[in-house]
Amino acid sequence: MRVLLLIVVPSVLLLACALIVLWIPLPGPFPPLFSDGRNLPAAIITGVLGIGIIVGLAVHVVSSFLRAGRGLDPALEAVGLVSERYLAFGRRYRGAVDGRDVEVTSLPGYGVRSPQVDLSVAADLGFRMAVGRQRPLLDCRDCPLLNLEPPGWAGLQVYAEDAELARRLLEDPASAAALQRLMDGGETPGLVEVYVKLERIWLRVRAQAVTGEQFERWFDDLLALAEAGERALGR
16 A cells, blocks of 8 residues: 555645646746646746656665664664664674574565564584475475374474474474474464574575564574573583
Protein backbone atom coordinates (compact mmCIF):
# COMPACT_ATOMS: atom_id res chain seq x y z
CA MET A 1 0.00 0.00 0.00
CA ARG A 2 2.80 2.39 0.89
CA VAL A 3 4.61 1.73 -2.39
CA LEU A 4 1.35 2.30 -4.31
CA LEU A 5 0.86 5.67 -2.61
CA LEU A 6 4.44 6.69 -3.47
CA ILE A 7 3.62 6.04 -7.13
CA VAL A 8 0.09 7.42 -7.32
CA VAL A 9 0.38 10.61 -5.23
CA PRO A 10 3.30 12.18 -7.19
CA SER A 11 1.55 11.36 -10.49
CA VAL A 12 -1.63 13.09 -9.31
CA LEU A 13 0.36 16.12 -8.16
CA LEU A 14 2.10 16.44 -11.53
CA LEU A 15 -1.20 16.18 -13.39
CA ALA A 16 -2.80 18.77 -11.12
CA CYS A 17 0.14 21.13 -11.63
CA ALA A 18 -0.11 20.80 -15.41
CA LEU A 19 -3.87 21.48 -15.36
CA ILE A 20 -3.43 24.52 -13.12
CA VAL A 21 -0.84 26.06 -15.42
CA LEU A 22 -2.88 25.32 -18.56
CA TRP A 23 -6.43 26.13 -17.48
CA ILE A 24 -6.40 28.57 -14.56
CA PRO A 25 -6.23 32.34 -15.23
CA LEU A 26 -2.78 33.65 -14.37
CA PRO A 27 -1.42 37.23 -14.47
CA GLY A 28 1.10 38.36 -17.06
CA PRO A 29 3.56 37.55 -18.40
CA PHE A 30 1.76 34.19 -18.71
CA PRO A 31 0.05 33.68 -22.09
CA PRO A 32 -3.75 33.85 -22.25
CA LEU A 33 -5.94 31.04 -20.93
CA PHE A 34 -6.29 28.00 -23.28
CA SER A 35 -3.62 29.35 -25.63
CA ASP A 36 -0.82 27.27 -27.13
CA GLY A 37 1.65 29.54 -25.36
CA ARG A 38 0.70 27.93 -22.05
CA ASN A 39 2.25 24.60 -23.11
CA LEU A 40 5.87 25.66 -22.61
CA PRO A 41 5.41 27.12 -19.07
CA ALA A 42 3.34 24.07 -18.14
CA ALA A 43 6.07 21.74 -19.38
CA ILE A 44 8.83 23.68 -17.56
CA ILE A 45 7.00 23.92 -14.25
CA THR A 46 5.83 20.30 -14.36
CA GLY A 47 9.35 19.12 -15.26
CA VAL A 48 10.96 21.02 -12.40
CA LEU A 49 8.35 19.70 -9.98
CA GLY A 50 8.84 16.16 -11.32
CA ILE A 51 12.61 16.34 -10.78
CA GLY A 52 12.01 17.57 -7.23
CA ILE A 53 9.63 14.70 -6.55
CA ILE A 54 12.10 12.13 -7.92
CA VAL A 55 14.90 13.52 -5.76
CA GLY A 56 12.63 13.53 -2.72
CA LEU A 57 11.55 9.93 -3.34
CA ALA A 58 15.17 8.83 -3.76
CA VAL A 59 16.15 10.47 -0.47
CA HIS A 60 13.14 8.90 1.24
CA VAL A 61 13.92 5.40 -0.07
CA VAL A 62 17.61 5.61 0.88
CA SER A 63 16.76 6.93 4.34
CA SER A 64 14.21 4.15 4.84
CA PHE A 65 16.76 1.48 3.94
CA LEU A 66 19.37 3.00 6.24
CA ARG A 67 16.91 3.18 9.16
CA ALA A 68 15.78 -0.39 8.56
CA GLY A 69 19.38 -1.61 8.51
CA ARG A 70 20.06 -0.05 11.91
CA GLY A 71 17.08 -1.61 13.67
CA LEU A 72 19.29 -3.95 15.73
CA ASP A 73 21.70 -1.23 16.91
CA PRO A 74 20.24 -0.81 20.43
CA ALA A 75 20.23 -4.54 21.26
CA LEU A 76 23.70 -5.29 19.87
CA GLU A 77 25.55 -2.18 20.96
CA ALA A 78 24.22 -2.81 24.48
CA VAL A 79 26.24 -6.05 24.66
CA GLY A 80 29.39 -4.39 23.35
CA LEU A 81 29.34 -5.23 19.65
CA VAL A 82 30.78 -2.66 17.24
CA SER A 83 28.71 -1.84 14.16
CA GLU A 84 29.77 -0.93 10.64
CA ARG A 85 28.11 -0.56 7.25
CA TYR A 86 27.67 -3.79 5.31
CA LEU A 87 26.71 -4.17 1.62
CA ALA A 88 25.41 -0.61 1.11
CA PHE A 89 22.27 -0.67 3.30
CA GLY A 90 23.05 -3.43 5.79
CA ARG A 91 24.91 -3.44 9.08
CA ARG A 92 27.55 -5.77 10.49
CA TYR A 93 28.28 -6.13 14.20
CA ARG A 94 31.40 -7.72 15.68
CA GLY A 95 32.72 -8.32 19.14
CA ALA A 96 32.96 -10.82 21.97
CA VAL A 97 30.20 -11.96 24.33
CA ASP A 98 30.91 -14.31 27.24
CA GLY A 99 34.36 -14.94 25.80
CA ARG A 100 33.04 -15.95 22.37
CA ASP A 101 33.59 -14.11 19.10
CA VAL A 102 30.25 -12.98 17.70
CA GLU A 103 29.34 -11.63 14.27
CA VAL A 104 25.92 -10.41 13.16
CA THR A 105 24.87 -9.11 9.76
CA SER A 106 21.51 -7.51 9.02
CA LEU A 107 20.12 -6.73 5.57
CA PRO A 108 16.80 -4.89 5.02
CA GLY A 109 14.20 -6.37 2.70
CA TYR A 110 13.53 -5.06 -0.79
CA GLY A 111 10.95 -6.04 -3.38
CA VAL A 112 9.71 -9.53 -2.59
CA ARG A 113 12.86 -10.38 -0.63
CA SER A 114 12.37 -10.46 3.15
CA PRO A 115 14.82 -8.87 5.62
CA GLN A 116 17.69 -11.18 6.54
CA VAL A 117 19.65 -11.64 9.77
CA ASP A 118 22.75 -13.84 10.10
CA LEU A 119 24.18 -14.48 13.56
CA SER A 120 27.23 -16.63 14.29
CA VAL A 121 29.13 -17.42 17.50
CA ALA A 122 32.44 -19.22 17.98
CA ALA A 123 32.03 -22.82 19.16
CA ASP A 124 34.48 -25.73 19.04
CA LEU A 125 32.17 -28.57 17.97
CA GLY A 126 34.46 -30.11 15.37
CA PHE A 127 31.91 -31.27 12.78
CA ARG A 128 29.42 -29.93 10.24
CA MET A 129 25.63 -30.10 10.50
CA ALA A 130 22.71 -28.26 8.89
CA VAL A 131 19.14 -27.95 10.21
CA GLY A 132 16.13 -26.56 8.35
CA ARG A 133 12.48 -27.14 7.51
CA GLN A 134 13.63 -28.05 4.02
CA ARG A 135 17.07 -29.11 2.85
CA PRO A 136 19.50 -26.33 3.84
CA LEU A 137 21.49 -25.09 0.86
CA LEU A 138 24.30 -22.98 2.31
CA ASP A 139 26.46 -25.67 3.90
CA CYS A 140 26.66 -29.43 4.46
CA ARG A 141 24.93 -30.02 1.12
CA ASP A 142 26.81 -33.29 0.69
CA CYS A 143 25.98 -34.53 4.21
CA PRO A 144 23.61 -37.49 4.74
CA LEU A 145 20.18 -37.01 6.28
CA LEU A 146 19.72 -38.12 9.90
CA ASN A 147 16.58 -40.03 10.84
CA LEU A 148 15.28 -38.44 14.04
CA GLU A 149 12.25 -39.51 16.00
CA PRO A 150 9.61 -36.97 17.06
CA PRO A 151 8.61 -35.24 19.29
CA GLY A 152 10.68 -32.12 19.01
CA TRP A 153 12.07 -32.83 15.54
CA ALA A 154 8.84 -33.10 13.55
CA GLY A 155 9.04 -31.06 10.36
CA LEU A 156 12.82 -30.55 10.65
CA GLN A 157 15.53 -31.97 8.40
CA VAL A 158 18.97 -32.53 9.89
CA TYR A 159 22.05 -33.27 7.79
CA ALA A 160 25.42 -34.09 9.37
CA GLU A 161 28.78 -35.30 8.12
CA ASP A 162 29.41 -37.21 11.39
CA ALA A 163 26.23 -38.98 12.52
CA GLU A 164 27.69 -40.05 15.88
CA LEU A 165 28.70 -36.55 16.93
CA ALA A 166 25.41 -35.14 15.66
CA ARG A 167 23.37 -37.63 17.69
CA ARG A 168 25.42 -36.91 20.81
CA LEU A 169 24.66 -33.24 20.35
CA LEU A 170 20.97 -33.73 19.59
CA GLU A 171 20.44 -36.22 22.42
CA ASP A 172 21.82 -33.76 24.98
CA PRO A 173 18.74 -32.16 26.61
CA ALA A 174 20.19 -28.64 26.88
CA SER A 175 21.57 -28.64 23.31
CA ALA A 176 18.35 -30.08 21.87
CA ALA A 177 16.18 -27.55 23.72
CA ALA A 178 18.27 -24.59 22.51
CA LEU A 179 18.26 -25.84 18.90
CA GLN A 180 14.51 -26.47 18.92
CA ARG A 181 13.86 -22.97 20.26
CA LEU A 182 16.00 -21.51 17.48
CA MET A 183 14.08 -23.47 14.86
CA ASP A 184 10.66 -22.56 16.23
CA GLY A 185 9.16 -20.31 13.56
CA GLY A 186 5.80 -19.87 15.25
CA GLU A 187 6.39 -16.21 16.15
CA THR A 188 8.48 -15.41 13.11
CA PRO A 189 7.28 -17.33 10.08
CA GLY A 190 9.86 -17.46 7.32
CA LEU A 191 13.18 -19.10 6.58
CA VAL A 192 15.08 -20.30 9.66
CA GLU A 193 18.26 -22.39 9.33
CA VAL A 194 21.00 -23.39 11.75
CA TYR A 195 24.46 -24.46 10.57
CA VAL A 196 27.02 -26.11 12.83
CA LYS A 197 30.48 -25.41 11.43
CA LEU A 198 33.83 -26.71 12.63
CA GLU A 199 34.49 -23.66 14.80
CA ARG A 200 31.20 -21.77 14.95
CA ILE A 201 27.41 -22.00 14.93
CA TRP A 202 25.51 -19.93 12.40
CA LEU A 203 21.82 -18.93 12.49
CA ARG A 204 20.13 -17.51 9.38
CA VAL A 205 16.66 -15.95 9.57
CA ARG A 206 14.73 -14.41 6.71
CA ALA A 207 11.31 -13.08 7.77
CA GLN A 208 9.05 -10.09 7.13
CA ALA A 209 9.21 -8.81 10.72
CA VAL A 210 11.95 -9.28 13.32
CA THR A 211 11.56 -7.59 16.71
CA GLY A 212 14.30 -6.75 19.16
CA GLU A 213 12.87 -9.21 21.68
CA GLN A 214 12.93 -12.05 19.16
CA PHE A 215 16.50 -11.27 18.24
CA GLU A 216 17.57 -11.24 21.88
CA ARG A 217 16.02 -14.71 22.34
CA TRP A 218 17.87 -16.02 19.29
CA PHE A 219 21.07 -14.51 20.60
CA ASP A 220 20.66 -16.14 24.02
CA ASP A 221 19.67 -19.51 22.51
CA LEU A 222 22.63 -19.53 20.14
CA LEU A 223 25.03 -18.84 23.00
CA ALA A 224 23.30 -21.55 25.06
CA LEU A 225 23.63 -24.02 22.17
CA ALA A 226 27.35 -23.25 21.80
CA GLU A 227 28.00 -23.81 25.52
CA ALA A 228 25.80 -26.91 25.85
CA GLY A 229 27.17 -28.40 22.63
CA GLU A 230 30.80 -28.09 23.70
CA ARG A 231 29.92 -29.60 27.07
CA ALA A 232 28.03 -32.52 25.50
CA LEU A 233 30.90 -33.29 23.10
CA GLY A 234 33.58 -32.88 25.77
CA ARG A 235 35.35 -30.00 24.08
